[in-house]
Amino acid sequence: MAVRRLSVALALFCGLAASVAASSAEERAIVLATTTATQESGLLDYLLPIFRDKTGIEVTVIARRADEVLEGARRGEVDVVLMHARPQEEKFVADGFAAKRFDVMYNDYVLIGPKSDPAGVKGKDIVTALKAIEAKGVPFVTRGDRSGTHAAELALWIVAGIDIARNKGGWYREAKQGMASALDAARTANAYVLSDRGSWIAFRERGDLDIVVEGDKRLLNQYGVMLVNPAKFPNVKKELGQDFVDWLISPDGQAAIAGYKVDGQQLFFPNADKSGG
Numbered sequence: 001m002a003v004r005r006l007s008v009a010l011a012l013f014c015g016l017a018a019s020v021a022a023s024s025a026e027e028r029a030i031v032l033a034t035t036t037a038t039q040e041s042g043l044l045d046y047l048l049p050i051f052r053d054k055t056g057i058e059v060t061v062i063a064r065r066a067d068e069v070l071e072g073a074r075r076g077e078v079d080v081v082l083m084h085a086r087p088q089e090e091k092f093v094a095d096g097f098a099a100k101r102f103d104v105m106y107n108d109y110v111l112i113g114p115k116s117d118p119a120g121v122k123g124k125d126i127v128t129a130l131k132a133i134e135a136k137g138v139p140f141v142t143r144g145d146r147s148g149t150h151a152a153e154l155a156l157w158i159v160a161g162i163d164i165a166r167n168k169g170g171w172y173r174e175a176k177q178g179m180a181s182a183l184d185a186a187r188t189a190n191a192y193v194l195s196d197r198g199s200w201i202a203f204r205e206r207g208d209l210d211i212v213v214e215g216d217k218r219l220l221n222q223y224g225v226m227l228v229n230p231a232k233f234p235n236v237k238k239e240l241g242q243d244f245v246d247w248l249i250s251p252d253g254q255a256a257i258a259g260y261k262v263d264g265q266q267l268f269f270p271n272a273d274k275s276g277g
Contacts (some may be wrong), residue, residue: 076233100276
């Protein structure tokens with residue numbers, strides 16, 4: 001009988017210890033919402049284990065298009081937001097859903113197109129290129145999914161003086177999927193497409209596609225990070241989430257970002273603004 005009681009007590013103790021351990025692990029975890037382009041680049045698969053080893057904090061990633069990232073954050077479903085749609089990010093802060101936004105890193109957008117370059121835009125600036133594509137009706141694939149990249153593309157059409165909603169025809173094709181799918185659609189259709197450089201470098205099935213326009217200052221792609229406002233959502237893990245934000249913009253985090261490469265090419269360039277803005 002004594003042995004049985006001891007066994008029961010031991011089982012209860014082990015169960016309690018496991019429960020405490022699981023609870024502790026859950027407490028040392030945050031949820032990060034980010035855009036699909038960030039996830040598809042492979043950057044987070046590289047960064048997060050470094051952060052976990054340094055802090056013991058696990059990061060669960062939810063990758064969505066830009067508008068969905070902010071919709072979820074506005075409902076308090078995540079702790080931290082990392083994305084590349086600055087106007088929307090600044091509105092998120094202005095509306096009180098985050099106290100500050102910090103620059104983290106940048107890469108750039110590139111115009112991808114067939115090596116044969118049917119629109120004759122290779123080496124041109126982005127505005128000249130878009131005007132030529134629209135004038136000649138050469139196939140162009142848009143993500144069409146309200147992502148950060150889609151928003152950047154629509155802004156570039158406006159800069160080019162083109163009302164794409166009115167002027168689009170059969171040449172303007174909507175992928176309504178992530179960057180990898182849009183690039184694949186462009187490869188299949190022998191079309192042009194705007195891509196962030198990181199996704200392009202990570203894209204393996206390039207076929208006859210190549211970069212035709214790059215280096216235009218209007219193609220800068222800035223990333224920012226924000227802690228969701230814990231005053232608005234008490235469930236937000238303020239300390240752990242801030243630890244992640246602080247690490248990203250610290251010398252260690254910035255060095256880790258710079259160290260991520262694919263085929264020897266650096267995909268992101270750290271430029272943290274530690275004052276927030």
